[in-house]
Amino acid sequence: SAAIAACTGLFVLSPINRAALPGEQGTEHYDYYGWQPESLPHGRFYGREPQCLDIPADMQLCRDVGYKRMRLPNLLEHETMAEAKQQAGSWVPLLAKQCHTDTQLFLCSLFAPVCLDRPVYPCRSLCEVVRDSCAPVMESYGFPWPEMLHCAKFPSDHELCIAVQFGNSKATPPPVSKICTQCEMEHKADGMMEQMCSSDFVVKMRIKEMIEENGERRLVAAQKKKVLKLGPLKRKDTKKMVLHMRNAGACPCPQLDSLSGSFLVMGRKVGSRLLLLAIYPWQKHNKEMKFAVKFMFSYPCPLYHPLLYGAGQH
Numbered sequence: 001s002a003a004i005a006a007c008t009g010l011f012v013l014s015p016i017n018r019a020a021l022p023g024e025q026g027t028e029h030y031d032y033y034g035w036q037p038e039s040l041p042h043g044r045f046y047g048r049e050p051q052c053l054d055i056p057a058d059m060q061l062c063r064d065v066g067y068k069r070m071r072l073p074n075l076l077e078h079e080t081m082a083e084a085k086q087q088a089g090s091w092v093p094l095l096a097k098q099c100h101t102d103t104q105l106f107l108c109s110l111f112a113p114v115c116l117d118r119p120v121y122p123c124r125s126l127c128e129v130v131r132d133s134c135a136p137v138m139e140s141y142g143f144p145w146p147e148m149l150h151c152a153k154f155p156s157d158h159e160l161c162i163a164v165q166f167g168n169s170k171a172t173p174p175p176v177s178k179i180c181t182q183c184e185m186e187h188k189a190d191g192m193m194e195q196m197c198s199s200d201f202v203v204k205m206r207i208k209e210m211i212e213e214n215g216e217r218r219l220v221a222a223q224k225k226k227v228l229k230l231g232p233l234k235r236k237d238t239k240k241m242v243l244h245m246r247n248a249g250a251c252p253c254p255q256l257d258s259l260s261g262s263f264l265v266m267g268r269k270v271g272s273r274l275l276l277l278a279i280y281p282w283q284k285h286n287k288e289m290k291f292a293v294k295f296m297f298s299y300p301c302p303l304y305h306p307l308l309y310g311a312g313q314h
Helices: 081-088 092-096 103-111 126-141 189-198 235-239 285-298
Strands: 003-009 012-013 051-054 069-072 201-213 216-229 240-245 262-270 272-283
Touching: 081 103, 092 103, 092 126, 103 126, 189 272, 189 285, 216 285
Parallel strands: 240 272
Antiparallel strands: 003 012, 051 069, 201 216, 201 262, 216 240, 262 272
């Protein structure tokens, strides 16, 4: 567990005890409105005086992180709460994937840093363990680990920083029985339409062949298909469609146990490759699926693109 200890006038999260974690023992008292703009490690600095603000109830990523107050500007240089909330919202689906138990701690230390007298960054080791567990999930959706979270930017463990607290100090391997991320299914129309919002293309098709190779699967589409959302696809993409499932060589995908019948697939175009992001057996009597397909273009998609999406916790 973790504690905030006083050290040379600073507060540091360290793996000792959880005696004074903000929000747990009344750290609303730690309101420092008189900070001066200061140079920060790793080339960052604040151009305006930081404020302590309540973490908004609609900031889903961090609303139950364990403390109630955050400082703005945050450690990603978001100066307004609106900007911080919008950018944090794109990471909520990753949190739902439960790729590491310290994912929320790491992300919120940047998006909604705890109110202390000086900014405290996550330790490099915390970044690395979350990255090593979660980057493969992100890669499955065609997203690399972002440069803004490059772990070398963060302080080493012997410096003032937030350490690994709730999880293992090693990357968390996915359970053998956990189905592929692309094969997690939404059961309500709203969930399906959110997936469609974030997908470049949506297609109803049959699968001619499935090839497993180099830790991924490739789905070769049959010639006849119905494109429901074209997006950036070109004629050559739809004529000979091959969908790649990254990091899906060893995980189960119940939808693909049988290749008979039609499938509703969603994906992204990354370079010249088409990545499969979600797949459903086509069920013509499924009212939720029919509604999602019929009204996908009238669904109020978010202004930002979620970093990734899929079946979360409902």
